[in-house]
Amino acid sequence: MADDGLLLHELSFVPEGDDVVVGRLDTGSYAVFPTDGAELLKRLAQGMPLSAVADWYASAFGEAVDLDDFVATLWELGFVREGEEQPQGPPPRPVRLRRLGRAAFSLPAWACYLAVVGGWTWAVTRHTDLAPHPSQIFFVRSLLVVQLVITFGQVPLLLLHEGFHILAGRRLGLPTRLRVSNRLTYIVAETQINGLLSVPRAKRYLPFLAGIVCDGVVLGGLGLVADATRNPDGSFSLTARVCLALAFTVVVRVLWQFQLYLRTDLYYVAATAGNCYDLHDAGMMLLKNRMWRLLGRSQRLVDEEQWTPRDRRVGKFYGPFIVLGYAALAGITVFVSVPVTIQYFSIARQAIASGHVNAAFWDAVLSLCVNAAQVAALVVLSRRKRREKRLSTPQTSPSAEVELA
Template identity: 35%
Template structure:
């Protein structure tokens, strides 16, 4: 086994090449979910490799076509670094494939009706109806107290966490279903967005599709969130108007679901955290690295750029630089919203949780049932802090392994 060289024939049989813009192409492997944007020369090199040319032969052919020297080996190394092709010259070795989420392998014909015109009309209608009910009855708007559905704080947090996890899985399943509807398998993983731990459905294979076919899978999670929000708001709205009689426990559970779904939908609009709406905006604008370019352009305003970051910004795509001029307003607005959310929701909830746990641990007999409830509550609360840190450590470890 040896490194790819000028006499190597890179294995590109499983790669897809698709024109993204007039002068850019997407090249990648749907099996691994890794894609890069390359100029027309790169797309032509992939075609030559697919035709059986060695790296040196492809470079010579491109020099004849363009009348300029082409570093084909450097291009191959870009594909290797991106994880698109194997970096070793081997014969008969099957390409690496990703471990896809089994739910994403459902046949397209079974899930395609969930994302047709009628379905999207229902998704939008449910969200609009929920907003209308909030306007008509502002008392239905969520507050942090809605997470405490029972007098027992530990039991409340246990139920709330279980419900939130289940609803989050439903959100990700809908992403996977939408991907399957267009023939793209996906992976489920734990990631971090700002201070929040999140489940994420990796639909990298969508980048092999035209932009107009990506929007549905990107928005699918928000679509089902809107339906679930409506399903929780509507009974409470009917109860508030005296149309139905509901048990108090059910009203509190519905309020907790409303809180969960409303926060989740609001969170997805925070494009600066690279949420679902960020992917929609990046696709609509045709940007390659909008998030990083925007972040670095803001740092430049305060003269905080490192030499490496200044180099990245100097060589950024003109489209990313142009869009970042207005996108950074949304970026800053998202930071302000997050600060408001922390102040009005997370901080009051944390005070109640940690205050109650501290009082129990101090006042309850050591190792008593009540004392153990305090420990359990402290563990629940600490998990939301430690999980994002764990994701950071994991990602840095993976990055170091990739470099090695």
């Protein structure tokens, strides 16, 4: 404290309905304050002495405030600056690629995206063989070639998907970074956007949806290339078949976003639209409480007061969508994973059981080894993530670091 006041770090104040989200962009520590609490914090940030702040609050709101408790909360959130701490250091450097982010989501860019998607849609209505189908994965007989092309061919597509998230965030001047992680049985790349809660709610939708926008454009582009590179007799060339195989993986990635229990990009859209801070856990617990009440097992009920009234109100309607997320998983399993797996092992079995140690035999063996290596990588990532979760401390405020896959 200095002169009976508090030294505070630079804070952002973003109105959210009847509340205000306050936080530090540099650390990602954010919390939701009622309007009167936010106004009180603004006075402290302006350097008003504590005694004067207490008098101002009593005059403005007609009641006394427990400043000791309020200040203790600010310390817990890391909003208070130690006397010897520097205010913020030198001004942060401008976020890189901000111009490119603005260009990527400019009106001309949107016109190009719509033209590609519209052209692909029109082509599919004329040539139904362009429509995504699991059999398109096996564009050649060699399982190893299929495995390598699908595995490494997806890398630039995944980076492009995450690149759109990054550009959408940097367009707003927010720092972003990319990391590889896993969710359940999937290895994924994630974009972390620090400080997204520091911008108005309406501006958060594009960073959440940018990856899906990219997937739609990539799907359309690959489909158009496949249609344009047909053989003279109308059959697909090798280039066309590779494009369709990669396009099918893009479709699966879009369908994956509907598994809302994984906190996918669409989950963040729903949480933002509902003006919620922990919609996933609130919706899940409310759904479980409803189930326990129906089963008459009241001892299993969880205290619902730990979530905000808004989270509880929206969570009642969101719970069924979590169930639909599991239905999406079932649909992907039945209509995508199972057919692809059956065809894959059918080809591998024929090659290995043929009795000939030839190119097809070694092709199948090496392909199975590549699959085993991917499973091993998934196990390592899963263990690392569980270890990080055990070592991390519980958060007392909404995080401003959003992970988009």
